[in-house]
Amino acid sequence: MRIGSELSRKDGRLKVTGSATYTADTQVPGLHYAVFATSAVASATIEALDTSGAERAPGVVYVMTHHNAPRLRPPAPGFGSMTFLPLQSDQIRYEGQPIALIVADSLERAMHAASLVRPSYAVRPAQMSMLERFGPDADAAVFDTLETVTQGYDEPDTRTGDPDAALGSAPVSLSRRYTMGFRHHNPMEPSATIASWDGDRLTLYDTTQHVWGVRSVVAEALGLAADDVRVVSLFLGGGFGCKGFVWPHEILTALAAREARRPVKLVLTRSQMYAACGYQSATVHDVALGASRDGRLVAVAHDVVYANAVPEAFPEYAAAGTRTVYACPAIATRHRVVKLNTIQPTAMRAPNEGMGNFALESAMDELAYELGMDPLELRLRNYAERDPTTGKPYSSKKLREAYHLGAERFGWSRRAPHPRAVRDGNDLVGYGMATALMTTYRFPSAARVRMRADGSVVVESGTQEIGTGVRTIMPQIAADRLGIDPQHVEIVLGDTTLPEAGGTFGSSSTMGVGSAVADAATKLRLAILRTAIADKASPLYEARLEDLEVHPDGAVTPRGSPTRRDAYAAVVARSGREAIEAEGSWAPGGDVLGTGDYAMYTFGAVFVDVRVEADFGITRVARCVGAYSAGRIINPKTARSQMTGGMIWGIGQALLEQSETDAELGRFVSKNLAGYLVPANADVGALEAYFVDEVDPHASPLGAKGIGELGATGVAAAIANAVYHATGVRVRDLPIRPELLLG
Amino acid sequence: MSAGSDYTGGGNLSPALLTTTSVTPDRRDEGVALSRHDFLAGAASWNARPPAGAGGMGGAGSRPPGTSFHRAEALGPEPARITLTVNGRRHDVIADPRATLLDTLRERIGLTGTKKGCDRGECGACTVHVNGRRILACMTLAVMHTADEITTIEGIAPDGQLHPVQAAFIEHDAFQCGYCTSGQIMSALALLDEIRRGEPSAATDDVTAPAVMLSEPEIRERMSGNLCRCSCYPQIVAAVRQAGDAVAEPSGAG
Numbered sequence: 002m003r004i005g006s007e008l009s010r011k012d013g014r015l016k017v018t019g020s021a022t023y024t025a026d027t028q029v030p031g032l033h034y035a036v037f038a039t040s041a042v043a044s045a046t047i048e049a050l051d052t053s054g055a056e057r058a059p060g061v062v063y064v065m066t067h068h069n070a071p072r073l074r075p076p077a078p079g080f081g082s083m084t085f086l087p088l089q090s091d092q093i094r095y096e097g098q099p100i101a102l103i104v105a106d107s108l109e110r111a112m113h114a115a116s117l118v119r120p121s122y123a124v125r126p127a128q129m130s131m132l133e134r135f136g137p138d139a140d141a142a143v144f145d146t147l148e149t150v151t152q153g154y155d156e157p158d159t160r161t162g163d164p165d166a167a168l169g170s171a172p173v174s175l176s177r178r179y180t181m182g183f184r185h186h187n188p189m190e191p192s193a194t195i196a197s198w199d200g201d202r203l204t205l206y207d208t209t210q211h212v213w214g215v216r217s218v219v220a221e222a223l224g225l226a227a228d229d230v231r232v233v234s235l236f237l238g239g240g241f242g243c244k245g246f247v248w249p250h251e252i253l254t255a256l257a258a259r260e261a262r263r264p265v266k267l268v269l270t271r272s273q274m275y276a277a278c279g280y281q282s283a284t285v286h287d288v289a290l291g292a293s294r295d296g297r298l299v300a301v302a303h304d305v306v307y308a309n310a311v312p313e314a315f316p317e318y319a320a321a322g323t324r325t326v327y328a329c330p331a332i333a334t335r336h337r338v339v340k341l342n343t344i345q346p347t348a349m350r351a352p353n354e355g356m357g358n359f360a361l362e363s364a365m366d367e368l369a370y371e372l373g374m375d376p377l378e379l380r381l382r383n384y385a386e387r388d389p390t391t392g393k394p395y396s397s398k399k400l401r402e403a404y405h406l407g408a409e410r411f412g413w414s415r416r417a418p419h420p421r422a423v424r425d426g427n428d429l430v431g432y433g434m435a436t437a438l439m440t441t442y443r444f445p446s447a448a449r450v451r452m453r454a455d456g457s458v459v460v461e462s463g464t465q466e467i468g469t470g471v472r473t474i475m476p477q478i479a480a481d482r483l484g485i486d487p488q489h490v491e492i493v494l495g496d497t498t499l500p501e502a503g504g505t506f507g508s509s510s511t512m513g514v515g516s517a518v519a520d521a522a523t524k525l526r527l528a529i530l531r532t533a534i535a536d537k538a539s540p541l542y543e544a545r546l547e548d549l550e551v552h553p554d555g556a557v558t559p560r561g562s563p564t565r566r567d568a569y570a571a572v573v574a575r576s577g578r579e580a581i582e583a584e585g586s587w588a589p590g591g592d593v594l595g596t597g598d599y600a601m602y603t604f605g606a607v608f609v610d611v612r613v614e615a616d617f618g619i620t621r622v623a624r625c626v627g628a629y630s631a632g633r634i635i636n637p638k639t640a641r642s643q644m645t646g647g648m649i650w651g652i653g654q655a656l657l658e659q660s661e662t663d664a665e666l667g668r669f670v671s672k673n674l675a676g677y678l679v680p681a682n683a684d685v686g687a688l689e690a691y692f693v694d695e696v697d698p699h700a701s702p703l704g705a706k707g708i709g710e711l712g713a714t715g716v717a718a719a720i721a722n723a724v725y726h727a728t729g730v731r732v733r734d735l736p737i738r739p740e741l742l743l744g
Numbered sequence: 745m746s747a748g749s750d751y752t753g754g755g756n757l758s759p760a761l762l763t764t765t766s767v768t769p770d771r772r773d774e775g776v777a778l779s780r781h782d783f784l785a786g787a788a789s790w791n792a793r794p795p796a797g798a799g800g801m802g803g804a805g806s807r808p809p810g811t812s813f814h815r816a817e818a819l820g821p822e823p824a825r826i827t828l829t830v831n832g833r834r835h836d837v838i839a840d841p842r843a844t845l846l847d848t849l850r851e852r853i854g855l856t857g858t859k860k861g862c863d864r865g866e867c868g869a870c871t872v873h874v875n876g877r878r879i880l881a882c883m884t885l886a887v888m889h890t891a892d893e894i895t896t897i898e899g900i901a902p903d904g905q906l907h908p909v910q911a912a913f914i915e916h917d918a919f920q921c922g923y924c925t926s927g928q929i930m931s932a933l934a935l936l937d938e939i940r941r942g943e944p945s946a947a948t949d950d951v952t953a954p955a956v957m958l959s960e961p962e963i964r965e966r967m968s969g970n971l972c973r974c975s976c977y978p979q980i981v982a983a984v985r986q987a988g989d990a991v992a993e994p995s996g997a998g
Binding site for chain 2 (some may be wrong): 009010012013014015016018019020021022023025026028030059107108109110113186187188189190191236238239241268270271413467468469470554638639640641644645646647649650673674675679680681682683684685687688
């Protein structure tokens with residue numbers, strides 16, 4: 002009744018009444034406003050920077066530039082932050098890079114002053130075009146000249162068997178290039194940081210998916226002890242990856258508040274968000290498949306080229322999913338990078354598989370038509386019972402059930418075998434499907450659970466509520482272990498004064514934080530029951546622990562003796578303590594991202610029905626059905642919203658989203674929500690998400706896995722495949738634009 | 745090369761421009777045809793309607809109902825004391841003449857339920873009601889609304905209670921992160937009033953019909969000015985539909 006129940010969001014009332022406190026809503030006395038002036042060029046040396054107008058502007062109390070900014074310790078190389086920090090030298094490495102930070106007594110005055118900053122640059126040519134280095138027509142030999150990011154958490158290259166030889170002798174083979182454009186996360190909430198100093202101690206209210214990461218990077222950059230930095234993030238207005246890493250503006254706001262000797266609030270503009278907190282790189286995928294005539298794969302090769310910022314190193318394992326999704330004796334994957342003048346790219350829902358999946362699943366669809374085989378049948382014929390690259394068994398996998406469930410709910414059997422066979426009025430109708438897949442990432446987490454004398458329970462964990470439902474499912478999990486109704490349980494989160502938890506990224510919270518909460522709540526139940534049976538004043542005095550049962554209202558009785566009752570609250574009250582509490586933790590075995598003896602993934606099958614307007618080539622997704630194999634589902638209501646939200650992300654990826662670049666200007670040119678299209682309400686048709694019954698005993702003690710990113714995989718490929726089925730036109734470059742379907 | 749190019753646009757209207765918007769006599773109740781001067785004067789908030797789904801915001805040539813014109817002293821460049829009526833309460837605030845209604849609500853009055861998502865009229869997160877009509881608070885200046893009744897998310901239900909639209913949003917899980925939710929709900933309330941008044945939208949089959957049905961295409965179209973990146977659109981449609989059946993009387997202020 003508690004885990005698995007459709008509990009409505011516990012923070013629902015706060016969110017529908019406008020009372021949830023997001024970072025920029027935080028009230029701090031004496032708050033001043035910080036605004037960046039940013040570079041209009043992408044690669045340059047600042048020759049002169051005239052800030053006299055800004056300094057004289059009304060209300061301005063501080064102007065920080067590379068001339069007067071105290072020197073920061075740059076973050077160590079890695080992929081959680083940037084090693085290059087603005088306002089530390091005269092070097093410009095990307096358009097949109099801050100060149101001055103203005104602090105004033107009102108937002109309007111700070112904005113005006115920022116517009117008065119006058120730089121002059123010695124401009125160098127900027128690298129902005131990936132396609133110059135490796136575009137749709139690039140010779141494959143160029144691939145070997147590109148760099149590799151080696152300091153990541155996975156292997157950039159893998160090789161099983163001999164794919165080259167197998168491809169050469171395969172009865173059926175194909176080799177295709179697929180591309181995807183640059184994308185930006187565009188959470189509705191722009192990034193914001195409020196910095197407030199009390200002597201040498203810093204409090205940051207921050208839009209972050211990982212308060213602990215911000216604490217550590219900011220402390221390091223400013224030369225502070227981590228304990229002197231408190232980071233608070235109570236509600237996040239979405240992030241989708243762009244608030245996962247620690248970005249320069251977070252460090253610079255803290256520095257500005259210290260130098261200005263005032264609490265300072267910085268909120269990035271929507272436009273600044275395109276050059277301040279990452280993006281998803283454009284990617285070029287070369288996929289080669291070899292198969293027998295009856296559709297068994299004998300070779301799979303997947304090469305990826307993606308972008309990185311000068312001088313950073315972010316690994317995007319876009320071909321990682323290809324290593325596991327289908328049974329095949331010969332699989333090779335490789336990743337290379339092109340260096341650009343941009344802010345560092347970063348993870349974006351869904352990273353890695355979310356990109357590579359489009360390429361591989363499109364190629365599988367092409368192979369199915371080549372073989373004259375139903376695309377679903379081709380997937381089933383190559384079903385992987387063990388991970389084909391490592392040979393490990395899957396921790397759990399019910400993808401076969403998901404294929405059948407999805408196909409049945411969708412009505413896949415009605416599919417016409419040939420493309421361009423069905424018309425509905427002026428619409429060409431097409432069905433497409435794809436496999437969804439996401440790697441499982443898990444992070445160590447801790448939690449504390451406290452039972453107060455009034456029977457209310459507080460879960461405490463330094464995790465974040467980004468919209469996934471942490472504020473709802475963590476109380477459900479605690480209530481489940483305590484044996485009570487979740488209405489008695491709340492969670493306090495988003496603060497580095499609480500027990501440390503992993504970041505809200507990689508679809509990891511349910512496993513990491515959830516397992517820690519379950520551990521703490523289990524220990525708390527034991528602690529309270531032990532207190533009761535040792536208490537002479539308790540009706541349960543000297544009862545046997547194993548005989549006790551807890552009722553939803555918190556009453557405790559020996560099994561079968563309903564009149565001999567005590568209650569959680571009464572036990573706490575008699576103890577004389579304000580609360581009885583227990584701490585819990587959980588960590589995956591081995592190294593942080595290791596999955597031990599198992600291959601650990603979530604899976605799904607996505608089916609779509611598209612309508613392509615015959616005269617204008619406009620594609621609409623009339624219906625999307627996803628069936629998922631994703632472990633135990635804690636709350637089907639919030640989980641379904643995650644999956645359908647992911648589907649809409651897939652619709653955006655397939656049909657709308659692309660950050661246009663200009664190679665001459667060296668910048669993203671569509672830096673607003675009119676130029677960068679995200680799906681709106683009228684873009685979305687009927688969506689259905691189903692889960693197969695599954696418990697994964699290895700992924701987490703809860704039997705649960707992560708689902709946040711899974712829903713955003715498989716959809717783009719299914720749409721492209723359906724567009725082919727509708728029109729007979731194979732589109733290998735996302736987004737699918739109407740002009741590609743005409744003529 | 746100049747810096748700060750983000751701030752050379754609409755977010756930084758000059759005080760000189762402001763004075764031209766404040767000289768028209770108050771004709772709020774006259775219902776007369778709009779003069780060219782009135783039209784130009786009202787352009788700032790006329791542009792503030794949602795980019796899509798704004799059916800019923802007044803046809804071409806008619807006066808934007810959310811806007812009032814009144815005589816005022818020339819303001820600026822120094823901050824000025826103005827009075828805004830928000831959720832039935834009068835607030836005396838010191839406002840920079842360049843301050844948007846959105847920033848004034850959030851940073852001066854402390855009503856932070858209204859959110860800033862884009863600050864240029866593209867996302868709908870800052871949707872509020874002015875005289876009973878939805879507008880985008882980022883696209884209009886606070887000093888233009890001293891004679892108006894402004895309603896924000898904090899003002900749509902008595903303390904401790906939920907409006908049926910709010911309750912339906914919770915029941916249908918029509919939000920995840922919650923950041924766009926205030927704007928979604930303010931748009932939903934206005935949408936129900938627009939339907940009740942029979943105002944057609946781009947999704948209306950027969951724009952001459954006296955009544956408009958609260959259909960799913962109508963809801964999707966009229967809610968498309970409010971972006972939700974968590975992508976709860978189907979749940980939002982379900983919530984609005986249910987609330988539309990539940991709300992008998994016109995809702996919101998005005």
